[in-house]
Amino acid sequence: MWIKRNGHLSGDDIARSEITPREVFENRRRVLRALGAAAATGLVGVNGEALATMTSPDAKGQKLAAKTNPKYVVTDKVTSFKDITTYNNYYEFGTDKSDPAQNAHSLRPRPWKLSVEGAIKNPKVYDIDELLKIAPLEERVYRLRCVEGWSMVIPWVGVSLSELIKRAEPTGNAKYVQFITLADPSQMPGLSTPILEWPYSEGLRMDEAMHPLTLLTVGLYGEVLPNQNGAPVRIIVPWKYGFKSAKSLVKIRFVEKEPPTSWNTYAPTEYGFYSNVNPNVDHPRWSQATERRIGEDGFFTPKRKTLMFNGYADQVASLYQGMDLKKNF
Ligand SMILES: Nc1nc2c(c(=O)[nH]1)N[C@H]1C(S)=C(S)[C@@H](COP(=O)(O)O)O[C@H]1N2
Numbered sequence: 001m002w003i004k005r006n007g008h009l010s011g012d013d014i015a016r017s018e019i020t021p022r023e024v025f026e027n028r029r030r031v032l033r034a035l036g037a038a039a040a041t042g043l044v045g046v047n048g049e050a051l052a053t054m055t056s057p058d059a060k061g062q063k064l065a066a067k068t069n070p071k072y073v074v075t076d077k078v079t080s081f082k083d084i085t086t087y088n089n090y091y092e093f094g095t096d097k098s099d100p101a102q103n104a105h106s107l108r109p110r111p112w113k114l115s116v117e118g119a120i121k122n123p124k125v126y127d128i129d130e131l132l133k134i135a136p137l138e139e140r141v142y143r144l145r146c147v148e149g150w151s152m153v154i155p156w157v158g159v160s161l162s163e164l165i166k167r168a169e170p171t172g173n174a175k176y177v178q179f180i181t182l183a184d185p186s187q188m189p190g191l192s193t194p195i196l197e198w199p200y201s202e203g204l205r206m207d208e209a210m211h212p213l214t215l216l217t218v219g220l221y222g223e224v225l226p227n228q229n230g231a232p233v234r235i236i237v238p239w240k241y242g243f244k245s246a247k248s249l250v251k252i253r254f255v256e257k258e259p260p261t262s263w264n265t266y267a268p269t270e271y272g273f274y275s276n277v278n279p280n281v282d283h284p285r286w287s288q289a290t291e292r293r294i295g296e297d298g299f300f301t302p303k304r305k306t307l308m309f310n311g312y313a314d315q316v317a318s319l320y321q322g323m324d325l326k327k328n329f
């Protein structure tokens with residue numbers, strides 16, 4: 001079947017130019033720190049003016065005031081904004097890495113509603129602007145490791161998902177959390193191809209969802225999320241393969257049973273529910289022991305060793321104590 005061609009075969013080898021990501025990043029940080037002093041949370045303009053007075057209807061490129069949380073900053077060199085926003089997986093906009101950047105302009109990230117529902121005391125439909133204010137936004141620099149064998153280092157902006165979960169007050173029946181992406185054919189040309197089961201759906205166990213590393217993500221590089229990266233709100237789970245980090249969320253649902261997830265439904269023997277980054281458990285069609293860091297891919301550049309739990313073992317290994325990670329892959 002043709003879909004196997006795109007079914008997470010490893011990525012291409014296009015050489016990418018380096019645009020001094022470090023300097024750009026440091027400079028942005030200084031700007032953000034200055035903005036942080038002017039506005040505690042939420043959207044601000046480059047000079048600190050209120051959002052309503054200066055944004056385009058979709059808030060494209062809008063700066064976000066966020067304080068770097070030094071607890072969650074990896075020291076690896078940050079990937080360039082260009083690579084992060086032009087080398088994407090977002091199948092709702094096509095299966096080639098360059099498709100989302102080319103096609104996702106048709107996504108309308110504003111106005112946007114996110115429904116928080118299911119086994120909770122306080123179901124609520126958040127407007128995106130309200131969501132940006134539930135807690136002070138943080139900048140966190142995380143590794144992202146795709147199951148295809150490439151990785152990036154991304155300065156995200158968001159808040160711990162636990163902030164939202166606390167407000168929802170889960171009941172005793174809430175054992176898992178399901179994340180559901182928008183599925184609107186008028187905005188997403190890729191939906192006409194039945195590659196995955198739409199809407200894109202992912203899930204976490206409750207303790208994984210509550211873990212402070214799990215980020216309700218609204219921006220990167222100090223700006224609102226570009227459409228191709230999952231505007232206006234997505235989840236980022238840095239110790240799991242990238243596909244667990246669902247984009248453009250419209251529903252977060254608390255459920256009792258392990259929810260179906262799009263990649264597991266597509267190929268149950270290849271993509272498990274847990275999908276923790278694990279160099280010792282290979283994908284059935286390729287090794288997971290090494291990775292290619294996007295931006296470092298010269299002809300002689302050695303691959304990097306993939307780290308257990310993507311380098312977050314100190315923080316998350318205890319969640320899986322006593323579990324057979326080969327069985328629960
Ligand atoms: N809705 C949706 N979310 C998605 C995907 C997708 O195709 N659709 N791809 C996943 C995969 S495989 C990866 S590696 C990451 C990529 O995120 P990025 O493009 O922001 O780097 O998004 C994940 N979230």
Ligand SMILES: [Mo]
Pocket residue numbers: 089145146147148241242243
């Ligand atoms: Mo991925």
